Each structure stands twice: as structure tokens, then as C-alpha cells.
Amino acid sequence: MSHFIRRQRYLIDFTVASLARRKGKNLGLLGVYTLIVFLLASVMLFTQALRQEAGLLLQGAPEVVVQRMVAGRHDLIPADYLERMGRIRGVAARYGRLWGYFYDPAVQANYTLMVPRDRDIADGEIIVGHGIARTRGLGLGDFIAFRASSGTTFSFRVADVLAADAELVSADLILVNEADFRAFFGIADGLYTDLALEVRNPQEVRKVAEKLTVLLPDTRPILREEILRTYDALFQWRQGIVFVLLAGSLLAFVIFAWDKASGLSAEEKREIGILKAIGWETADVIRMKFWEGALVSLGAFLLGYLAAYVHVFFFDAALFAPVLKGWAVLYPQFSPQPYVDGLQVATLFFFTVFPYTVATVVPIWRAATTDPDAVMR
Secondary structure, X not given: OHHHHHHHHHHHHHHHHHHXXXXXXXXXXXXXXXXXXXXXXXXXXXXXXXXXXXXXXXXXXXXXXXXXXXXXXXXXXXXXXXXXXXXOOOEEEEEEEOEEEEEEOOOOEXXXXXXXXXXXXXXXXXXXXXXXXXXXXXXXXXXXXXXXXOOOEXXXXXXXXXXXXXXXXXXXXXXXXXXXXXXXHOOOOOEEOEEEEEEOOHHHHHHHHHHHHHHOOOXXXXXXXXXXXXXXXXXXXXXXXXXXXXXXXXXXXXHHHHHHHHOOOHHHHHHHHHHHHOOOOHHHHHHHHXXXXXXXXXXXXXXXXXXXXXXXXXXXXOOOHHHHHOOOOOOOOOOOOOOOOHHHHHHHHHHHOHHHHHHOHHHHHHHHOOOHHHHHO
């Protein structure tokens, strides 16, 4: 075993020296290879970070949201629907929610107004997201006026600003109390935007949803896991768009790498002939060239992935963030939390390192099995 390891080490030393003799060509290949790995890894890392962020943020969401449908559209739901549900086994809590959208012509952006359950807000006061505070230049104690659809102008005092680290979901959020919300949107007492249910056992969520469709046939239950799947599909779609945009660069690199790996220059053929003439075995020549391809591809993978990690988690993926996060007037500013998916790393490694390494074996095998005199000629 120790003899085998020493032999491989000597082959690697000779391979590194051989690469250094053609450093200009090999550095060019390494640079292009690293750039391609960097682009692919950046997209994969940032997309996975967004998925993780969405999953963490939705952990506190209710397991089931019930919406009333009228003519195929979402409509306000009466409070007596809570009573009509009866006592569904497994439901730990049920309550009505109030939320809606308001378009602010001052910044040409939509705000989300919501009545929170876990904090009290005084009449005439609001709590705004960090994105709104930044865009409108608001601070504690400032006043802001909104014109409702009824034509009445409402003035609110900013009581607090939501934390900046929650900006991914709260950039356009405004929290108000129930009385101000109903007055602003003209919603009568006894009506809610939708209903929320919390289920004790996660295994019973779908069963609860099935019972709801029977008890309330004009409603549509939305499960938290369905929202997560929607986010996942959305991020995959955006990731696919970026990959399509990079398709031309990837194809050019594949052609370039395949030409480099599958074709031997006259100097390389002469080197192989000399090695065969001085007593190298065919297997040793193949191993040496295999290590050459492996070192180049592995080095490019490590450099590209490390650069992508720094780009995504230290520079907030500045190259791809607008495409993958989406467009908005109130653009959320947040730093993704470092997360690496082992399966994604293995997939990227397989499709970037393995093909190039294998592509070096076939032409080398042909040259190594040829007579040394014929190769050198």
C-alpha cells in the first residue's frame, strides 16, 4: 500500500512539473474553468439560501389558511365560519386574520397592511417595515398620511420600525390595529380576510383540510407545505432562467475543454514518446495524464466554489440577486445565511470535474499504446 502511495505521489510531482512547463496554456484553461464553476456555484448557493430562508420564515405560519371563494376569486369571509367549522379533531387554534394591500403613489409601490395578533398598537399608530422606512425616510414619531379608496385621508404616527434582519418578508409591511384597519379599508365587523388554523399533529393537516372542504364547500384551504412548494418551484424557475442565460458560455467552455482534453499537441505527443522510450509503462503514462486532468479540474472546482461562497455569503450575490430575488420598488436588503447542500456540491462536482478528467484518458491511451518512434515522429 505504501509503495502504491509513493508511486502516485511521484506521478503527481511529475504532473505538476509538466503543467508548469506549459503554464500559460494551463493557467488560461484554469481561469476559464474556474469562472464557469464560480457562475454555476453562485446560482446554486444563492437559490438554496433563499429556499432555506423561506422555509425558516414560514415555520411560524399557520398550518392551514382558509379562504372564501366567490366566482373563483378570493373574498372576505364571515366570522361565523369559525362556528360553522364546529370542533374539528386535531385543530389547536382557529382565528380570523385581517390583511390587505395599499398602493402608495408617492413611491409607486404596494404596501401590505396587517393586523398582528401578538402585539398591541394604539389608535392612529403604525409599525412599518425597514424597507418603507428607508424609502419614505421615516423614523420613530414621524407621521405619514394615506388616502383610502373612500377618499378619506388617514394620518398615522410611526410607533416603531421592524428589525432590518426580517426585511425579506417585512420590507413592505405596515402593522395597524383592527379598528384602524377596518376604518381604512371599509371592512365591517364580523368579516375577515381569511381564517387560520393551527393543527397539533403535522400528519393530520391534510385530513383537516379535507374535512374543511366538506363542511365549507365555498372555501379553499391552503396548506403551509403547499406554500413552501410554491416558493421552491419559483426559485427553481428563476434558477433555470439564469442557467439558460449562461447556456452559451457553458457550451463554449464545453467545446474548449473537450478540445483541450481530447486532443494532444505535438509537444505532448513527443513527451509521451520520450517517456515510453526511457521505460515508462503504458499504465504509468495514463495515470500521469489522468492526474493532470484531475488536478486542473479539481483545482478549478475548489477555486470556483470558494469564490462563489464568498460572492454569495459575503457580497450578497451581487451578480444574480436581482434575477433570483425578483424585482420590486421596495427591494428587500438582506444577507443570506451560509448554507451548503451536500447533494448540490456532489452534483456540481460530478458535472464539472468528472467529464473533463475522463476526457483526458482516451487520447492518452491511444498515444501511450503507440510505438515510441511513431509517436515522436
